[in-house]
Amino acid sequence: MMNQGGMADGVAAFDPNSLEKHQGEDSIQPHASSYYYPPSSSGGSWSMHGPDIYTRDNGSYANANQNQDQLVDVTPRNAPDTQGATAVASGPSSVETAVAQDYNSYTSYTSADPYGYNNNAGYETYYNGYQQQPNQPYSQQSSQPYPQQSNQPYPQQSNQPQPYSQPVGAYQNTGAPYQPISSFQNTGSYAGPANYSSTYYNHGDYQTSGGYTTDTFSSQTNTWQGGQYATYTSQQYPNYASDATAGYSSTVGAAASQYQQHNKQWTDYYNQTQTENICAPGTENVYVPSTSTVSCPAASASSGYASSIQPSQFSLSSRPESSTSELTPQPVSASGDAYNAYWKHGAQAYQAQYSNFTQTSIDAKTSYQNSQYQQNSTSTQVLDAPYPALHQPPQSYQLPSQPASQHFPQLDVYRGSKLQIPTNPRIASNLALSLPKTNKESPATASVSKPAYISVALPKSNNKASSHDASDSALKIGMFPQSLRGYVERALARCRDDEMKMAASQAVMKEIITKGTADGTLFTKDWDTEPLFPLPTTDVMNEGSLFLTPTSSKSRSPSRRAKSRWEPVSEDKPINKPATPNSEAPKYSGWSKQYSVGKLENRNESGTSRFSLTTQKISIRDSQRPAKRRRNGTALGAVENGEASSDSDKEQDLTAYYSSAVALADSPDERKKRESRSKRFEKGHGNRSVKHHFKQKNEGNGNLYTRRATAMVLSKNLEENSSRAVEDIDWDSLTVRGTCQEIEKRYLRLTSAPDPATVRPEEVLEKSLLMVQNSEKNYLYKCDQLKSIRQDLTVQRIRNELTVKVYETHARLAIEVADLREYNQCQSQLQALYAEGIKGCHAEFAAYNLLCVILHSNNNRDLLSAMSSLSFRRLSPESRKDEVVKHALAVRAAVTSENYVLFFRLYKTAPDLNTCLMDLYVEKMRYAAVKCMSRSYRPTVPVTYIAEVLGFLTSTEANSEDLDGVDECVEWLKAHGGCLIEDNSGEIVLDAKASSLSLYVPEPEDAVPHGDAYLAVNDFFARKPV
C-alpha cells in the first residue's frame, strides 16, 4: 500500500507534464471504470459471495476438485505467507515451497499459483537487474514446482505471474524495509497468480462466446467496484480487457492496458506495485478460481496473461472490498480484516480462505488508495477529480461490456477523459491518453484494435485511477460501503466535465443515499450492481470533440509503444496461442517483451487486438514451460517494468504509460529515483491507511456497525460536499460513536485513531462515572478510570453535563490527593465547558481556581482575573454566598494581606477541598508568619501561641492534642532555624530577636531537582543502562 501511494505520487509528478499527452490514458481509465460498473449486477453477487461464486465457478469448470483444492491450498498458502511476512528473507523460500506443494496438489489452479511465484521471481530479478532472475530463491523454487503444474492447466497464466514475481524480487533486492512487504507480496502472489490466470481465462472464454464475456465482465466489475475504486478498477479492467482480447479484440485491448499498467506501476513504484501485487494475488486467487473454472481453456490462456499480470489482483481486491463494505459476506469480510491485519503486522496467517486473501488484498489496496488519497487530499480538486475519473471509466466500461457497443463506450470514455482532464491533471491525463488511443485504434482495427489501445492506455490510467481511488477511499475510509462509494464515484464520474450535470447528479445521489439511510438499505444494497441513475444530460458534442483532439496529439506515443511491445503477440493471439507458447516460452524471460514490442509496432492500428494477442501468447508460453515461464515472466515483467520506468523518465507521462514500448530502456538511475520517490510516501500515507484498516479489522464485525454508521454520515457528507474542499468536511459527522459496553476500562493514551469498539457510549460512561464515584478503591485506580472516561468523552466529542460531572469528579479527587497536574487539566477543561454554558458547579470551581491562583501564582493579573470571575458581575448573589466561594475569597484576602491568623482560622474552618488546596500553602504561610513575628515581637513569643496561631493545633480544646501540636510546632520551628529557649516559668518560647536572623527555609525532603516529583527522573538516572 505504501508503495502504491508512492507510485501515485510519482504518477502525479509525471502527470502535470503529460497531462495532455495522457489524455489518452485517461480515457483508458474510464474504460476500466466502466468495466467495473457495467458488471454491477453480476459483480454484486461476486463481491457479496465471493467464496460461493468461487465454488460455483469451479464446479462449472467441472473441476470441483480444483475448487476444493484451491480452498485447501489457500489455507496453506496463507500460512506460508504469514511466515514470509514475519521473516522476509527466510519466509519466502519456505512459503514458496509450501505453496508449491499446495499447488501441486491442485490441478489447474495450482499451476496458477506457481505462476504467481514465478512472476514474483521475475520481478525480483528484474529489479535487481533483469538478468538476475535465477538468483532469488523464491522465483526459482516457486517457478520450478509451480510452473509445471501451472503450465499444465494454465499455460497462459504463467506469463502473467511473471510480472508479479518481478515485483517481489524487487522487494527483496531493495532490502530490509521492503522485505516484509515483499514477503507478503510473495504470499499474495502465490495465491494470486493462479486466480488471475483462472479469472482471465474465464473472461476470455466468455468474450469469445459473446454473451459470456459480458457476464463475466459484469461480475468481475462488480467485485472490483466494491473493492477498489480507481487502482483496483483500472487494474482489473486491464485484466478484463486482456481476457476479452483473448476471446475478442476488445477485451484483449483491456488486457494489454492492464499489462502496461502493471508494468508501469512496477517500474515506477517498486514498492507500490509490490504491495498492490501482494494484495491482488490474494484476491485474485480467491476469485480467479471461480472465473477460471467457468472459462474455457483457450480463453484462459489469453486471459491468464492479462490476469496474471495484475488485473486479476485488482479484480480480487475489488471484490473483497465490496464484500466488506456490504457486510454481507461475513466470512469474507472477516478474512479480509484478518488479511489487513496480516498485511499490517504480517503476523497472523488467517488467510486460509480465499476470501481472506481477496479481502486482504483489497484492504491493502484500499489503504494504498487512502494513502494516495491523503497525498491527493491536500488539494481538494484532486479529490474531486479522482471521483469523476472513476465514475467515467465505469460508464465507458459498461458500454464495452456489450460487444456491439464497444466503440461507443470508448467514445464515452473519451468524453469522460476530456471532462476530467481540466479538473484533475492526473486523472485527466490518464483519461485523455487512453481515449485517444482507443479512438485511433477503433477506426483502424475496429473493435479489436480499439480495445488494445485502451488496454495500453489503461495501465497508466489505472495507476492514476488507483491513486484517485485511494484518495477517495481515504476520505471515506471504512466509513461507508465501498460499493456505495464506487457507485457515487461512478455517478459523479459521468458528469465529471459538466458542472451542471455534476450538481444534478449530486442532488440525485443525495436523494438516493438519504433514502438508503432512511430505509436502512444503504448498507445492504448492492451498490455495485445498482444501475446508475440516468444522467440529466448527454454529452454527444463533448464526445465528438474529445474524440478528435485526444487521438491526434496523444495517441501517438501510446500507439508506438504498444506496437513495439505487443504487436507480434497480438497478431498471433487467436492462432498463436497454442503454437507460440511452446516456442516462445523457453527464451522468453527477456524476449517476450521485445517480441511483443516488435509486433506492436507493426500493428499500430490494431493495437488493441495485438495487445491482447501478445498477452495471450506470453501467458501461453509461460503456462507451457513453467520454469521458463518464470524466467520469461520475470524477464517480461522486468522488461516491462524497465521500459515503463525508462519511458516515464524520458517522456515522462506518455512514456510511463507505454513503458512496455521502451523495453529494457530503463536506467538504474531512473529506477532509483522512482524508488526514492515512492518511498517518500510509504511511511506516512501507507502506514496510516494500514493502521486504519487494521483497526477496523480488529474490531471485526462489531466494527462494521460503527463503520456503517460513520459511513452513512460520511456518505451524506460526501454527497453534500463532493464539490467542496477537504477542509470543509464537517468533522463533527466523522466523530466516533463508541460501542463498548464495558463499564471499567483502563486508560491508555491513544496513539492512533480511536476504535469505536473500545469506546464507550454516553450511557455506559454514565455508569462508569457512578462506579468510580462509589468505588472504594484508591485514587490511582479512580484516576485511571476517570481518565479513560474523559478520553472516551473527548473522542466522541461529548460535551455536556455528563462531561462536566466527570471533570468535576476528577478535579475534586485530584484536589483531595493534591494531584495538581490532573486538577489543572480538569480545571482548564471545566472553564471551557462552563464558558460554553454547560451547567455545573461553576462557582465551586471558580473558588478552587481562585485558591489555586493565590497559592501558586505570583502573577497579579492571573489573580485579578480569577477574582473577577468571582465578582458580583460574574456570579449570581446566591453562588457568591456559597460557602466555598466565600471562604475562597476570604482566604484570598488573608493571603494578600499576609494575615496569618486569619489564614489559619480559615484553614481550620475550610470546606473539605479548600483545606486540601490550602494545605499546599500552609508551609509558606507559616514561614512568613514566623518571620514576621520574629521581627515584631520582643522579647519572646511562646511556642504555644505560635502553635495555636499557625494551625498546629487541630482543636483549641483538647489538651493532649495541643501538646502534640506544640511538639510539632517546636519541631517545625527548629527545622526552620528558630531559636527556642525556656523562659523563667519553664515555657518554651521563641527568641524573636535571635530567630529573626537565623530563620531559613529548609530544603523540602522530597524535593526533586527539576521540581516535579512526578517525573522522578532520578530513578532513571539511578538505573544503569543494561
Added chain:
Amino acid sequence: MKKDSIDMGEAERRITEYLKRFYDAVSSQDGKALSHLFSFSSLSLNTFPDLNRVITQSDEYADILLHLLRSLQSYRLRNLVESYQAFEKAANAFIQEFRNFESAWALEALYVIAFEIRMLADKADRDLAASGKTPEKLKGAGSFLMKVFGVLAGKGPKRVGALYVTCQLFKIYFKLGTVHLCRSVIRSIETARIFDFEEFPVRDKVTYMYYTGRLEVYNENFNAADQKLSYALAHCDARKEANIRMILRYLIPVKLSIGILPKTSLLERYSLNEYADIVVSLKRGDLRLLRNALQEHEDRFLRSGVYLVLEKLELQVYQRLLKKIYIIQKQKDPSKAHQIKLEVIVKAFKWLEIDMDIDEVECIMSILIYKNLVKGYFAHKSKVAVLSKQDPFPRLNGKPVSS
C-alpha cells in the same frame, strides 16, 4: 439600466480620481495626502466597477490598490471579515513598498494603516464572535503590526514611527490580554541606544508611558509606575481630558500606595469619584470606609487592575488609625502614649463596626511593625504594642510599603 450605467460611470470616475490621487501622492511623496487615501473614514467610494479592469493597468501599486479597494468594498457591504483580510493584503503590499522608500515620507500613511487595521480587526472580531466563530483577526493584526515594527525599528529616519506602532501593539495586547507580548517591544524601544526616546513624537511618548506604566502597576512596581505615569501626565496635552483621566486612574492608586494623596479637586475635575472615599478613608484611618469603597467599585477596580493595589492601602489605614490612637493617648498621658494596648485597638475596630478579635489585631500589629509602618515592638505577654519614641509612624514619603 440607465441609472445603473450612470452610476457605474460615476463610480469609475471616482475610482480613477482616487487612483490619480494615489499616484500623485506617491510621486510627490506627500505622506499626508497618501494617508487620507488609506483612511476608511475619509473615503466615499460607494460603488465599485470592475476593479480588475480599472487597476490592472496600473501595475506598480496594483497590489495595494486592488486589495485596498476590495477592502473598502467589503467594508461598505458590512462584510468586515473580508474587508479586514483584503486590508491586510493591501497593508502587506504597502509595507513592501514602504521598505523601499528612501525617506520616511510615507510614515503618515503607515500610521493610518496601523490604526485602521487595528480598528478593522476589532470590528471583524466582533462580527466573528457574533457569528460564533473564533475571533482571531485582532491577533492577526498584532502580528502584522509586529512586522511593521520590524520594518521601522532599525536605524534611520523611519525609526521615528516605531513608537506609534508600538502603541498600537500595546492597545491590541491589552485588549487581547496578552500583555506579556509587550515585553519584547518594550525591550527593543528601551534598550536602543541609537535613538533617544525623547526624539519620538510626544503623543507616542505619552501613550507609551501610559501603557508601560500600567504594566508596572500590574507588577506592583510602584516606583516605576509612578515615574512612567507621571511622565505621561506631564506631557499629555492638557486639553485631552479623557487621556488625562485615563492616566490618573492608574496614577492615583500608585500615588496612594506610596503615601501621596490627591486633592479632592483633582478627583472632581476628572470625575474620578471612585477614589474619593478611599482618599478619605486614608485620611481618617477609616477601615470601614475603605472596605466599603472597595466593595462598591470592586468590578471596576478589578477590571482596571488596581483592586489589589487599593486593597493594600488597608495597612496605611491601620497605621492612620493607630496614629490617631497614639495621638489621643498622648493627649491623655504623654508618658504612656507609646504603649498601645491591644484591647484599645480592638475597641476602635468595634466602633468601626469591624469585627476583629484580639488575635487578629495582634497579627495586624505584628504585620505593621514588620512592614515598618509602625516603629516599635509587640510584647506578647502583656498584649501591648510598644512604639518607638521617635517617629513611631514613619511616613512613606514616596516609597512603597516594604513587603
